[in-house]
Amino acid sequence: MTQLHQLRYFLPPRSKKVTCPACDQPKRFKLYHDATTGHPVGDAYGRCDRQDHCGYDLRPQSDKPPERSANAFRDLPPAPPKPLAILPEEVVAASLAHHRANNLARMLGRIIGYGQANELLLGMEVGTSSHWPGATVFFQRDEYGRPRSGQVVHFDSQSGKTIKDLAPNGEKRRRTTWLHKTTKKAFKRKGEPFPQWLKDYEEAEQVSGWLFGLRYVLAAAKTVPVGIVEAPKTALLCNAFLPTYRWAATCGLGNLTETRLRPLLDRKIELFPDASENGSALAHWQNKAEQLRRKGFQVTVNERLETLATPEQLCAGYDLADVILDNHRGYPPSWDNDTL
Template sequence: MKEKEASCIDPNLVASSLGHYQQNKLFQFLSSQLGEDEATKLMMKYKVGSAKHWDGATVFWQMDVAGRVRTGKVMLYDSETGKRVKYPYNHITWVHSLLKQENFNLKQCFFGEHLLASQSNMPVAIVESEKTALISSFYMPQFQWIAAGGKHGCFNDENLQILKGRKIILFPDLGAWEDWQVKANKMKSLNIEVEIFDFLEKRATPEQRKEGYDIADFLLEAKQPTAILQDMIKRNPALKILMEEFSLMLENSSKNRVNPRKKTGFRL
């Protein structure tokens, strides 16, 4: 029996959520850190929109390599801290649930997966959260950053097929290294070339562990991605070979950073 194909979201709905940046709380945070122009570029590149389910909410569209929108994850962030709003309840839901589509066959894909179709010569960096992928992409464009959507997301055999033939680097959050080592071993069993870095585990302070830092938190705090990348290479020389193979420069991508401007946002 043929397996049922994944259901998709109307691309017109995606398009309607982009380009209106007056209210989005995540956009406001990114603008304060990276500048409004750069935040806009990231949101458009990654197909990040706004939802009116909660005031200022963000929708992370999951678009696969064929350009099909599998679903969208709706989340609410604090515009000052950039942290998810979890009180008085965890503000997270799904577009396909909000639309109440009958017989919707959900098959998630990596956030940012659509970018792999046109960037086949870049090594792929995988992180847990969508926000981390956005920020890391700004500071370290030497990699194509995608997000698994959580510690255990998007690591089944079907999802991993798109990574074959690519150079993959895993960047687990603090406390998730052992779990992601298991995932790395699984990927290797599927003949996927993968490296996993314990940079955060080696360098984190007790306070950073308490706060649950990820690579984006380090980048925002240090504002020295070159130093971080060089430290990673020192710990794993294979990364340098990977970088040289694609003639990628070890330079601070923030040299063209713009100064933060007036905050804006957008709505669906």
């Protein structure tokens, strides 16, 4: 690259990183900018910061700006397939052994009895994290039974609600993160080297694309209908109080996708979206259900929560967990035959 090119085309030190077109890793690719315009040269011209694993670095080579095309890298050899991000089974097992220290587990025990709670927490693979005192881990397995990720959420031990922090911009943010991230921070804090599994996990495909509770659902007969809700805590309570279905959670309104539901293609599915002030949650899942039916899914949407909720409940995002807790009148003695 000539001195002219060095002056004209450059990588801004604080520019936003985007998905690399070669290795497909998000927030790793920085675009070359044209000093004469102040704008990126083209979607394909940039450098991936994973130089040891990707090495993609396409630079402008002439005074004439190249065409803005995301296909400029089409002649490059395809990137090698990325290994799958899989958590070690021993990590999952260790997390499942500490329900006594788990805020959500203690709350669940008071609601449904400690024997029933322990059985359900183990069956749905709900673990404990020390990242926040008493934090919960919702493990997600794929359709082959491999543990792919663990969502960490911090609940209040009395109310069972997610604890929120006030961000610098004044917004309230839920205390939630991922197990591999909390593990990395813990080793950094102790000044210890990362275990090999964590190094491998960080370099692997980390997309979270599975239902919480999928393994629990697949263990039931195919004739048992599947109930889908947004929150893992709701799926837990529904499996305890509404056993006509096997329940799973998308872990978010926008996570209802064909990929996540693909393992349930041969089962009857009923969606239970949270109530919303303007009906947007119901409308969103109704639209998704229509798309899924065109793909061959047997899926319907339950609208009762939206139609029966009060204006205050709609505003608060009322869900089936709220219905269960508001109408809770105790549990059978047989549910309390053990401790956490």
